[in-house]
Amino acid sequence: MKSTRRTKIVDTLAGRSLSTSSMKSVGADPEVNTGGGEDWLPSKTLLKPPGQCILNEKELNEEFTRILNANNPKAPHNVARFNHKEHIFKASPNVDHLVVHFEFDGYLVFKEDAINAEDGESSVAPAVETEEKKKPLLRNQFNFSERAAQTFNNPTRERSSNTEPPPTRVLEDEVTQFSIYDAYCEDALQKEKAAKEKPRAGKGQKDEEKPGILPSEAHNEDVYNKNAEFGKSIIIIERMANQNTYDDISQDYKFWEDASDELGDRKSGTLLPLWKFVCEKTKRKQVTAVCWNPKSPDLFAVAYGSYDFSKQGPGMIACFTLKNPSYPEYLYITDSGVLCLDFHPQHPSMMAVGLYDGSVMIYNLQKKSEGPIFKSTTSKGKHTDPVWQVCWQKDDLDDNANFFSVSSDGRVSQWTLIKNELIHTDVIRLSIEALNNPASVIPIKHDEERLFDLAEGCCFDFHKKIDHLFVVGTEEGKIHKCSKAYNNQYLLSFEGHSMGVYTVKYNPFLCDVFLSASADWTVKLWDHNSSKPLMSFDLSCPVGDVAWAPYSSSVFAACTADGKLNDVGSCL
Amino acid sequence: MATLGSTNNLAGGPPDAAAGAGGASADAKEGDSRRNFNYPLVKICDMVDELRLEAVDMVVTAVEKHPGNYEAAAKNIKEAMDKRCGSSWHVIVGEGFGFQMTYEQKNLLFMYFGALGIIVWKAS
Structure with a gap:
């Protein structure tokens, strides 16, 4: 235990x-202990057991x-x-x-x-x-101490609020058969009255009803189109938002220093893509032409079409501004692919457009309409083949705007805008026969026969100083110098390219010199007074386009089919 | 949900019994019109349009579903309204009665339907 x-x-x-x-x-024996010194003690008695x-x-x-x-x-x-x-x-x-x-x-x-x-x-x-x-807990029994901690109890506070009770009202009434009857009678009377008045005021009532309910469609279409000021502020806000979003791009545009420039290797450089303009609607379409607006430096038009003969669809024209890369300012849809466009230098809202189906059109950006303000029709000299280039010219003597177009059907046409008509004049027919004998007058034939004789024009450019002079590049590789004054006659033919000429460009400074870019991998420099090229640059790839530098007479850029951009500083 | 019995049912009763005054022709005419008195007639209502249409619809369906049984009809309406927009709805269906009640604004419907007076209101 x-x-x-x-x-x-x-x-x-x-x-x-x-x-x-x-x-x-x-x-x-039991005896009384009487020892000295121990007297005060109680006497001991010894008890004897009995027996x-x-x-x-x-x-x-x-x-x-x-x-x-x-x-x-x-x-x-x-x-x-x-x-x-x-x-x-x-x-x-x-x-x-x-x-x-x-x-x-x-x-x-x-x-x-x-x-x-x-x-x-x-x-x-x-x-x-x-x-x-x-079964007791196993604890240290020597220095064990029970511990506990207690948190503070926050002082409680009472708070209460009272909401407004819903507003109430008292209603007092009686329901009797008489009152019901009376109410129905009154209602019947009123209905009769309304029926009598209706034929009289039927129209007025309808008109009254309408403004009460806003038609939802119109509401959707909106205020934006109807109220110009509101639309304007919306556009400003959109641009502000875009400015915030693309701030870094603007910074790059102003201050970007390309590190590879310092390496000294001038053979190849890099280009920094800045803004990227994408529109959902223009997906799967090829960009065929780009043109800056002469008046608004931030606005440019882009033509969408297709170079593939078998995959032609509707084209599109989109005008983007650098201030809003997210969505085009203007968007037009055309029946056929757009191949070229040009802004009028004096009237920047006028845009000439050439289509794959051969028609040329004029758009006015100021008018917010869906379609073009002018369009060439078959009866009025529409081209029968794709229009490869359009170019505005100075207004004629009657101050009518006019532009030129070149097409694969071998015609260079002048189009004049007169009131609400588009008048066409065939400036020249690019006859193959004429190639052999440039000075000879082309005999006039029927249109059908002539079609097969004509060379396909690809591009043209006007002389910067002499208004009537221009050169035309053709699919065969020939370049012809023509004049508006002499119909059906070449002033000079330039032979040197063996394949189609895609671009011809006069030098902006040295007016008699022009460049031509061709599919035969070469860019050639010509003096328009001699039939032989001054210089030839082989870029080892088909050259799609060529352009003079705006700041120098001896520098030009050429882009080739392999996606390279060549910046050639020629030594003239 | 008070229903006070009424001896005189206008909708069902013969024209003579209902209206003593007037000639025979007037009686006939009134009888005709009374036959048309079986559409819902809203007398007082401060509900929102949407709710009013729904409530009137509920009342009509309930009354037609329980012909003669006002209590069941009233119950039906009340439950439907409770389900539709929260509790504490009250409904009176009857041929003749007097009432005084307090209602929350925007939640009152006082209508006649045939020979019946129907009040639907909310008070919490």
């Missing part, structure tokens, strides 16, 4: 185990020798037990020699058991049972 300590005095005795001295004292034999002095002094051993004299010696194994009684040799003489329950208890001891001093057993059930 844990809780209680028992102090046991265990003796194994042999016979009466009494020491001689104790025997003496026990054997002494004690009285011995004399001699007997008392007699010594008895006792040997102490571990056997219990009182224990039975002849214990016999039934042995179930052998079915006989057998004498058991193991006899219990333990004798308990004295037993004493201690009063000291463990501190932790104090409670147990308190509630059950008399009944130790039940306390012990509960102890076993509890």
